[in-house]
Amino acid sequence: MGSFSVKRKHLYAQGFTLVEMVTVILILGILVVGVSSFIIFGTRMFVESSTVDQVLSQSRFALERMTRELRSALPNSVRLNGDNLTYQCIEFVPTEASTSYLAMPIAPSAAALSGTVMVDNLSSKLAVNQYAWIYPLTERDVYDAAAQKRAQINSMSTLANQMTLTFTANVRFADASPRQRIYFASAPVSYCVEKAPAANELTLTRYTGYGLVASQPAPKDMGSGVLMAQGIANALTSSADLPFILTPSSLVNNAMVQLQPRFNVNGETLQYRHQVQVINVP
Template sequence: MALQYAVNKKSARGFTLVEMVTVILILGILVVGVSSFIIFGTRIFVESSSVDQVLSQSRFAVERMTRELRGALPNSVRVNTDSLTYQCIEFVPIQASTTYLSMPIAPSTAAASGTVILDNVASKIAVNQYAWIYPLTDSDVYNSARQKRAQIKTISTSGNQVSLTFTVNSRFAEASPRQRIYFASVPVSYCFEKVSSANELQVRRYVGYNFTAAQPKPSDMGTGVLMAQSVANLLSDSNDLPLTLTPSSLVNNAMVHLQPRFNVNGETFQYRHQVQVINVP
């Protein structure tokens, strides 16, 4: 009986304080190690996601700007820079172009109609578009004082020809050496704007505003669409501007230099694109 009591008493014993403290310490070390690993992995994932997001936005913005600039109306590209708040590039995307057969061109009298050749590109001509002939400067594109553009009122097609009527009697100032005529609706602007809450720029695309002789400010163009963020260029430094325009000449087409610099999580990367505006008057 005494032996049985001793065995039962021994089996009823629990953990000692030293054993419990040892287990707690071991579990604490394991929890700290595992949590550090999880936190480190989560941090890497969040930072990688941020970098990937900025990369995707920047690639999309630069690629879209490049494609649209390549299809710009001749001599419609112009750049305006405010060293404190923004830098904008404005141009007119071509919607259609073809060869004209007859147009009211000086010294002929003004008229309200003209005829162009119908082809696959010319089929995109639409009512309310503007027509340009031989624009040599940005003033010829945005300012109608030199009579380089006219707005289309009606369109009629017969065979391989398209007859156009204009909203008012018009007379183009000069004939194109290759009889080229271009059609477009509205100007487009991309602006690198300073974010007031941070020392960085964001890229916005503006469309749907009217033609103006002087290049408009972002505040004059309505609400733009956000294209990219985290641009680190300094507008106050002429050597660090995100945009540079080399105007066209008699031997060279216009060239736009895109060099936006992006900053995310302490890492910086920069694009260096040269976009040639291949269209000529």
């Protein structure tokens, strides 16, 4: 009798056991925690570095602009004021042009409506309503019309290398310049470190267009300004920590402005110490 064998096919159900699933979940959880921590740390570093870079960029831009404008300031036009609590402002008149005058109504001569200057490439720099100064020795000479050191231009006419300036009213300048220098500018500029509205920080704001005033105005009297920098942390109540320090000019020294704003960013302090010399050659 022959023999035969029966082959049985067993169907095995395929899958994971509970132990395997729990093990995989634990491993994936550990990986997710590690990767997310790395991503969060990297993101935080990026945000903090971006914030620092932004503060550095805006502060450098603001100081560079202040420096350039101060270097071109009208002689003896720089002045400071503040209330030792909420603001400190530095004000000056940026010079737009200068040249030598040939004929001007200067005391003791009679007042006149016009004067003559050398052209010296002034055509593109002079404009109607600009002011002309001759020999400003003090801030009063710059800002107070009663000092008789400035006149406002009404019109101009050029002939050859000379330009005739017609003023808005008869004028007689109080003093002659030893070098016959005459300066031209339109409006003063103020940079103010002040408390930001509804915020516990100081900001740097640039004001202009408010006109020449005998007494240096406060920020509230200058209209709306342009925000230049934020996050300033100087103590306005301390004379040693003021953002601006002015050393007035003398017979042997030019005026010196020290810019030392201090910035707080991400718990770190950054302070600039920059000196700007304002040439005193009236």
